[in-house]
Amino acid sequence: MTQIQLTDTQAVVLSAACARDDGAVFPVTAKLKGGAVGNVCKSLLKLGLIEEIPATDLNTVWRHDEARGPITLRATPLAQSTLGITEAETTTTPAETVTASVQRRKGTKQESLIEMLRVPGGATIEEIATALEWAAHTVRGAMAGPLKKKLGLEVTSEKVEGRGRVYRLPAA
Missing domain, CATH: 1.10.10.10 (Winged helix-like DNA-binding domain superfamily/Winged helix DNA-binding domain)
Structure with missing residues (x-):
């Protein structure tokens, strides 16, 4: 099984989210500037380590969706298993998640x-x-x-x- 390789920043953001009872990613405790928070979160979303859910606290909004309203992020069971906190409780293995997220363009x-x-x-x-x-x-x-x-x-x-x-x- 292929291990998901995380950067230090990804690991810090995921660890903080997994330590919370609700698994919320926000507020981000890592000291990130500019668009770095967005880049880290986008990469974690692609890997299936975090997921979008409806936001109940407006201070934790990730983005706004016209149909669903305010959206926030939370850690998935795969995140806990990747960090070694628990065994994965999903039907998708980390190897499948990584393979599915790597989609290369043609002619590059x-x-x-x-x-x-x-x-x-x-x-x-x-x-x-x-x-x-x-x-x-x-x-x-x-x-x-x-x-x-x-x-x-x-x-x-x-x-x-x-x-x-x-x-x-x-x-x-």
């Missing part, structure tokens, strides 16, 4: 990178950088961040004589 450079890494011979940093018009450090960062950490893909590498270090993904 990330998709091209994945295709290059899935060909039988793999690809070198230089080949990828040339094809995608990226710097070498951008290629390495894309493999370490979005591919490995966010999508959970296992990028392997080996030295190939005459070619240098070749990176690969298992065929889909």
Whole structure:
């Protein structure tokens, strides 16, 4: 089962919500500025760790909906299980939630990178950088961040004589 990886800020916001009897996310206790609260909450919503419910206290409103009125956020059972507080009481496993939330657009450079890494011979940093018009450090960062950490893909590498270090993904 794939573990949901949380940032420190996500973990603080979720922990505070799970510590409350009603599981309310607001008021947020983390010291966040500007749109950071919104960004954290949106990411937690996508992961299924928090959910929207009707707001009874106008000081805890997340957004207003024309049909439902004021909306607030609360932690889900999946949030408690992710933090190790309780076992999940949902029918959705964390792996299914993460997979469902990761929807890639077609024709992106990330998709091209994945295709290059899935060909039988793999690809070198230089080949990828040339094809995608990226710097070498951008290629390495894309493999370490979005591919490995966010999508959970296992990028392997080996030295190939005459070619240098070749990176690969298992065929889909």
